[in-house]
Amino acid sequence: MSRRDPLAGLHVFMAVVETGNFTRAAAVLGVTPAAVSLAIGQLEGELRSKLFHRTTRGVSLTETGQRFHDASEAGYRSLLQARDELGESQGEPSGHLRISALHMARHLIVAPLLEDFFQRYPRVTLEIRYEDQLVDIVREQLDAGIRLADALHPGMLAVQITPSLHCALVASPAYLARHPAPRRIDELREHACIRFRFPSSGQLHKWQLHDGQQEVKLDVPGRFISTDTQAVIEAARAGVGIAHVFIRERIAADLDSGRLVEVLPGTCQPLPPMWLYYANRKHVPLKLRALIDVLRDWKQVPPH
Structure with missing residues (x-):
C-alpha cells in the first residue's frame, strides 16, 4: 500500500466505509489494522483532509470524507467491474x-x-x-x-x-395443556399469541390463514412481539403462546419430537x-x- 499508489489508498478507504471500522476492513483486505490505519493516514495526508471520525466503537465519515466517497464511488465500482470482467474473460x-x-x-x-x-x-x-x-x-x-x-x-x-414456503401455527405441549388448542381460526383471538414485527417498516405481521372457504388476514393479540424470527420460535418452545412460523421446515425437528405441536393444521397460507x-x-x-x-x-x- 504505497503512498505513490492512489488506488491502494482508495481501495482501503472503500473497505473501511463498507465495513465500519479498521479491524473488519483489515480482515477483508487480508492485512493488519495497523496497515489500514497507515493507508488511511497517507490518503488523508495526500488529500489534506480528515476523512473519518474515529471512536473506540468504530468510524464514520466526515463531511469531507462523504464528499470524497460520493465523488469516487462510481469510478471505483467501474474499476472493480473491469477487473472482474477481465478475470471472467479467462473463464x-x-x-x-x-x-x-x-x-x-x-x-x-x-x-x-x-x-x-x-x-x-x-x-x-x-x-x-x-x-x-x-x-x-x-x-x-x-x-x-x-x-x-x-x-x-x-x-x-x-x-x-x-x-413455495410453507408456514405453520405452533405451540408447546405445556401451553396447550393450560389452554386447549383452538378449533376455529376466530378462536385464536382468545389465545396468547407471539407476533413478528418487520424491522424495516415497523409493522406487525398479520397472519394470513384460510378457513376452508376464504382467506383471512388476522391481527391477533400479541403477548410477545419480536423483530427476530428465531426469538418467535424460542418463545413458542418456552410455552409463551401460539406462534406463526414463516418456514415450516425450520421447526420440522420440533414437530417430529413433539417439542412443538401444530395448531389448526392446513389453515396457514404458504408464502410465495x-x-x-x-x-x-x-x-x-x-x-x-x-x-x-x-x-x-x-x-x-x-x-x-
Whole structure:
C-alpha cells in the first residue's frame, strides 16, 4: 500500500466505509489494522483532509470524507467491474458479489451452502445486506437481490431459488395443556399469541390463514412481539403462546419430537417462492451466474 499508489489508498478507504471500522476492513483486505490505519493516514495526508471520525466503537465519515466517497464511488465500482470482467474473460468467476436479501433468506443461505459456493468458486467474495424493504439494486450498485415472488421490481430478470414456503401455527405441549388448542381460526383471538414485527417498516405481521372457504388476514393479540424470527420460535418452545412460523421446515425437528405441536393444521397460507433478481443487461457476470448455479442446486434442500 504505497503512498505513490492512489488506488491502494482508495481501495482501503472503500473497505473501511463498507465495513465500519479498521479491524473488519483489515480482515477483508487480508492485512493488519495497523496497515489500514497507515493507508488511511497517507490518503488523508495526500488529500489534506480528515476523512473519518474515529471512536473506540468504530468510524464514520466526515463531511469531507462523504464528499470524497460520493465523488469516487462510481469510478471505483467501474474499476472493480473491469477487473472482474477481465478475470471472467479467462473463464473463472471472480470478484466481489454484493446482494440484498430478505431477513428470512438467512435460513436459505446457510453455512453448508456458503461452504459449497466458496469451494467451487474460490476467487469470488460474497457480501449480503439483509433488509426487508424492496431495494433498487441498480441505484445501489448491487449485483442482485433476493425477494419473494410478489415483491420484485418490474423489468428485472429473476430466477426461482426456492419452492413455495410453507408456514405453520405452533405451540408447546405445556401451553396447550393450560389452554386447549383452538378449533376455529376466530378462536385464536382468545389465545396468547407471539407476533413478528418487520424491522424495516415497523409493522406487525398479520397472519394470513384460510378457513376452508376464504382467506383471512388476522391481527391477533400479541403477548410477545419480536423483530427476530428465531426469538418467535424460542418463545413458542418456552410455552409463551401460539406462534406463526414463516418456514415450516425450520421447526420440522420440533414437530417430529413433539417439542412443538401444530395448531389448526392446513389453515396457514404458504408464502410465495423466493427469487433472485438482477438487472436486465447484456452481460451477466460469471460471479453472479456462479451464485445462481449453487442456489439452484440447493433449491430442494429445506432451510434450517
